[in-house]
Amino acid sequence: MKSTLELQEQLRTASFALPAALFMAATFALPLAAVAWQSFLSADGAHLSGFAYGKMLSTPLFFLVTATTLQISFGAMCFSLLLAYPTAYFLSRQPPRRRAFLMVFVLVPFWTSILVKSFAFTILLGQSGVVNQLLAAVGLGPIKLLFNRFGVMVGMSHFLVPFMIFPILTSLLKQPPELAKAAAIMGAGKFRIFWKVTLPLSVPGVTAGCLLVFILSLGFYVVPALLGGRKDMMLANLVDFYTREAMVWPVASAIAVVLTTVAVAAALALSRVPGGSSLLAGEDD
């Protein structure tokens, strides 16, 4: 008797999620399923065929862009890690009030529009931009910093660094300070404490941050379109090309299927890292 009542209560609580579930089914799951379906259609969309995947696999452009995407994503991940770790380490050593203040420097860029940042970098890195003016002042000629791989890397890393700082900072703050103190008492120097205690214990945060940044960078569209050159097209830009310019939707869909598969695989890997699922969803730990 009690259990039926409990079940009723549970179902009633569950029903609160019904509107959101219906909405997501109708405007997210179904459209995605349509894309998957469309990737198996012929060029005119009339009948089922392996046309799109065949076309994708026989086009050198696809492999070129996939290679570019992986290179840029991996590069941006490494670059962001290099920038984020010292920053997170520094932030973790600050007293709480000052840390809260310094976090503004991370949070404001985090919430700034990617278009504002891209525009800022066209001003900073352009042929007669701020950086090149500075270089000219010390007698160095203008360097091409924009519409090439360098521009994409700078723009993407700038966007991604906060996503790397959050998980690393969390894992650094979780370390009990007694560990470092104990190591110091046992005679370890500052560098040795960092190398033997702090760094190994922050590996889960680093792994989580790297995976999160990698997932995010796979889908980049705006930065390669605005700051990159012709050779810096990423998969997202290729999807756009086949959707709105070449208008071969099955091929666009096939590329989207590949892109989603890689992103979801990386997300699943992330959910297995300690603290990773909270980065994706905020669920549990």
Place this chain on the structure above:
Amino acid sequence: MAVNGVAVAFLGFLVLPSLIVVVISFGDSNQIVFPPKGFSFNLFRRLLAEEGWISSAWLSFRVALAASALALVLGVPAAYALSRGRFPGRRWLALFLLSPIMVPHVVIALALYVYFVELGLSNGMLRLVLAHGVATVPFVIVTANAGLRQIDPSLERVARVMGAGRFTVLRKVTLPLLKPAMVAGGLFAFLISFDEVVISLFVARAGYTTLPVKMFSSIQFEVSPVLAAISTMLTALSVAVCILAARLQPNAST
């Protein structure tokens, strides 16, 4: 120490681009010059005078308002079910509702572009609001979920024991306590929608150019100095949302 210097330099690198744009936007010329020659509101005046910027901003504002309202109406009850319910399949439901976070925006954009064509959905406003809903509902669920976790469930239980019905508890106990998290979630949803480029680029119909879409094509083709003024206003909006959200949730840093 060396690390401190490096870290401070990196923090500077994070805010520098926005700062330079803000400084340029108050410059006294109609070109992009740094350092600017004087101080004026010329670029802001041009922004008001030039065709299309204000109407795009107004469209973005309406879309963001509707999308965040939709996200709150759908997301808050869903977060309640996920955090208070103990029903089978709860984890799968959570995974499903939050999955748009993991899928690249360009894929969502393509999917909705194709889907809306198939459905024959031609209402430009509705297309944008539904599409932005997909991107914002998960964020409201995450924020509301975090808020619900900070509320002591025994408060709700006490109210039930004292004879309050389920909806009375919701109305008198849970929702008032959840208000800060809901406002923060709504603000973030608003900002996400207001800044959204890729999905809007695919889904928007002619005559429904949102501000980010107009900015995107402007940066791509002509780099107008008016962009500096718009960027300054967008940055101010982000800062305002951050400050408001931080005031509402003293315990959460992100």
